[in-house]
Amino acid sequence: MTDRADETPSGTATDGAGAVRGDVLSSTTRRRRGPSGLIGLVKRQLRRPTHRVTALYRRSIQLRVVAVSLLASIAVVLVLGVVVVAQVRTGLLDTKMDAARAQARIGFQVEQKKIDEARDQKLRGTADPTVDETGTWLLRQVNDLAGSGQTVYSVIAMAPGTGAVVPDTGGFAPRYSGDIQPSSIPDTLRAKLMSEPGQMFDQPTRIHRAPESSVKSEPGLALGMQFVGPAGNSYQMFYVFSFGQETDTLNLVTGTLATAGVFVVILMGGIAWVVVRQVVTPVRMAAGISERLADGHLEERMKVTGTDDIARLGESFNRMANALQAQIRQLEELSRVQRRFVSDVSHELRTPLTTVRMAADLIYDSREDLDPMAARSAELLQGQLDRFESLLADLLEISRFDAGAAILDAEPVDLREIVGRVVEAAEPLAEAKGSAVVIRGDGEPVLAEVDSRRIERILRNLVVNALEHGEGRDVVVRLGSADGAVAVGVRDYGIGLKPGEASRVFHRFWRADPSRVRTTGGTGLGLSIAVEDAHLHGGWLQAWGEPGGGSHFRLTLPRTRGGEISRAPFRLEPEDSRNNRGLGTYGMPYRRAISPVGSTAMAVAEEPTEAPDGGGAGFGFGSGLGGVLNIGPGLGRSRMPEGPRSDPSDVRTAGAGYGATGAQVMVDPTPGRPSVAQRTAEPDMTGGTDVEGSQRARDEQQD
Amino acid sequence: MKGRVLVVDDDSALAEMLGIVLRGEGFEPFFVADGDKALAAFRETKPDLVLLDLMLPGRDGIDVCRQIRAESGIPIVMLTAKTDTVDVVVGLESGADDYVTKPFKPKELVARVRARLRRAEEPTPEQLTIGDLVIDVAGHSVKRDGRGIPLTPLEFDLLVALARKPWQVFTREVLLEQVWGYRHAADTRLVNVHVQRLRSKIEKDPERPEIVVTVRGVGYKAGPS
Secondary structure: OOOHHHHHHHHHHHHHHHHHHHHHHHHHHHHHOOHHHHHHHHHHHHHHHHHHHHHHHHHOHHHHHHHHHHHHHHHHHHHHHHHHHHHHHHHHHHHHHHHHHHHHHHHHHHHHHHHHHHHHHHHHOOOOHHHHOHHHHHHHHHHHHHHOOOOOEEEEEEOOOOOOOOOOOOOOOOEEOOOEOHHHOOHHHHHHHHHOOOOOEEEEEEEEEOOOOOOOEEEEEEEEEEEEOOOOOEEEEEEEEEOHHHHHHHHHHHHHHHHHHHHHHHHHHHHHHHHHHHHHHHHHHHHHHHHHHHOOOOOOOOOOOOOOHHHHHHHHHHHHHHHHHHHHHHHHHHHHHHHHHHHHHHHHHHHHHHHHHHHHHHHHHOHHHOOHHHHHHHHHHHHHHHHHHHHHHHHHHHHHHHOOOOOOOOEEEEHHHHHHHHHHHOHHHHHHHOOOEEEEOOOOOOEEEEOHHHHHHHHHHHHHHHHHOOOOOOEEEEEEEEOOEEEEEEEEOOOOOOOOHHHHOOOOOOOOOOOOOOOOOOOOOHHHHHHHHHHHOOOEEEEEEEOOOEEEEEEEEEOOOOOOOOOOOOOOOOOOOHHHHOOOOOOOOOOEOOOOOOOOOOOOOOOOOOOOOOOOOOOOOOOOOOOOOOOOHHHHHHHOOOOOOOOHHHHHHHHOOOOOOOOOEOOOOOOOOOOHHHHHHOHHHOOOEEEEOOOHHHHHHOO | OOOEEEEEOOOHHHHHHHHHHHHHOOOEEEEEOOHHHHHHHHHHHOOOEEEEEOOOOOOOHHHHHHHHHHHOOOOEEEEEOOOOHHHHHHHHHOOOOEEEEOOOOHHHHHHHHHHHHOOOOOOOOOEEEEOOEEEEOOOOEEEEOOEEEOOOHHHHHHHHHHHHOOOOOEEHHHHHHHHHOOOOOOOOHHHHHHHHHHHHHHOOOOOOOOOEEEEOOOEEEEOOO
């Protein structure tokens, strides 16, 4: 019966705490973020998209394959394109160039012949009178030479020299055929002709045409030779071949190749994408289904079509899943049968046990009428029946946990009430043992949503155990709450636990010392049940102990049902453990004295105590209990005169905790106690073992 | 008081032992081992109380419980080896007034039997009203608009306990003590189940009770008259 009205305030309290914590966190972050932090932030922001891409690249095999094949096909297409274009260029241009050279050579030979002829005529006097007018001569030559190939080439004649072609600088203006401009001839070519007259040179150039022409500028080849004219002056003749058509063809080829290349690259990428998808999809499916299987959906299988490798993968996968499922089913069935058997046995045992119990009670009640031997037998029978009964009850409870049939009946409870009830119930045992049970808390309610029946059972178990093994010393029950968790610690100062035992105490039927006489006849299942109860709440039950130094059991529970525990309100290893007080593990640091209750005296002799931070008196179990912990500095000093650090504050540390109820605590200077050096050398001797109760996995396996 | 107790149990040893204990306490036990014969035996012996084992051959204890309850309101105490909530609640819902978990001590059983038989020894003429119900305590009858509503003695006791102090909210523990006679707080499921059974008989709309009202987080009280 969970009460809504009670639930709400505790929920709000938790929320409030969370909000406060959030504030604190954000303020610390804000403080840390200085100017350098801001730059870092910007950098991080910039890096983020790259990070995302790299992460995606790493994760997706598909992306990786597509990227690689894209890069590879781009490289292939580029190389191929370059080679093809180079081949075409060679094929087209080189032929044209060879043809141009042949043409020019013939032209220049004709020119030379004409010059020679004119010179001969001039010598014989039969020459045309215009032969000395260089301009006219040149014009005629140009027209003669250009006449045979109007469309293929142009001819230019000009005076030797470089620089801008200025009319009449060297005596005559350039002459040219068609609409070609003399600026089409590069200066370097003209310089070369000048340096070696009578030699033919050629050079690629850009052809400039007259402004009214349709093609203003096009690539071409200029070929030239310098002559000495009939008038005796030098001039240069040039053939200029246009390569415009070839270039257009080349451009067309290049463009076609580029387009084809782009398509090929895209196609390759697409093909890679599709192909990889074929492989990756089943792999992803297998991964997804494996996860579903791992989550317990054992009936999940891969879809298998065809008989290819992928289908084989699917088949093998499904076979594996089948095998797994069969195995798990079988194990489940076995464990179910086994649990069922335990449960049935427990139930079946109950009916005869009831008869036996009733008969035994009847005999026990009339034992005065029996002879002494029979009477004693009746008593023994009675006692063992009690034990048998509780064993059966525990067995049944454990089988219920194993079967996953345990139900948490949680409602908001003040743990102080439960602790109070438990301690009250343990009073007779405590009296019999000569111990006192002390409850320590800060007086605040310790509210939590718990199943009070189960928590009471856990605590009853812990307190009874503590009294059983407490050697007559006091038992301290501590309550605490923090961070959405509540905890109850039960501390005793008895025989304690040996190293490694802290985990084993929770094992079923484990006994600390088989030879020990048990007075309450525990079943050996109590702590196992307690751990299961704690886990049912989503809590922890942990044990700590040191040999001869007592033990501490801490039950930590989430404050709300289904809540998470981030940390326990107090440490598992008590502040007054030997380790914390810097005492030797096997030393005998205290002993209950017989002097009147109410004053506590303690001292440490010979051995310097290594005070943990803050000293001990303030937070020990023993503090604040009606001023029980009276530390007389004088007494302390008198007891440890030659201690290297004979300061009363050291004593406080040593004394913290076990003065809880006025139990007198003394330290006897045992000669055989190990020195500080010895202790350091034997770290394994430290009895403090800190192990969580039992395998949580067991809980989680139950469905 | 010589109470007649019908023991329905298939385990002959346990039945005999129960007989010894009951006789020792001054009861008169009758036995039947088979669930199918339980109803006939019940009609024949007309017991004051039935001790009923839940696990029986033939007809199981739950069915036997329903059959007897259909005919009579006499106290039925279940003997059960199962302590799981479901088993106990099913038993109580089938009409049992109380239950004892095996293994039990003889004294515990006798205490339960006595608590169930103790009533009817205090015939105080008293007329109570709760909601629109009129309760004649001595006459053991509950009437709405002059028509009687049949209640088992336990349900009647529960209703009377609430009606006697309409101003008081009863916790489940207090009701366990007053109606069932438990001295220590025990299983509060007993109260929950019986309050529901009572409501199904006396409330006009059991989903929205007006006579036995739940006080959240505390317990139950009588509705306004």
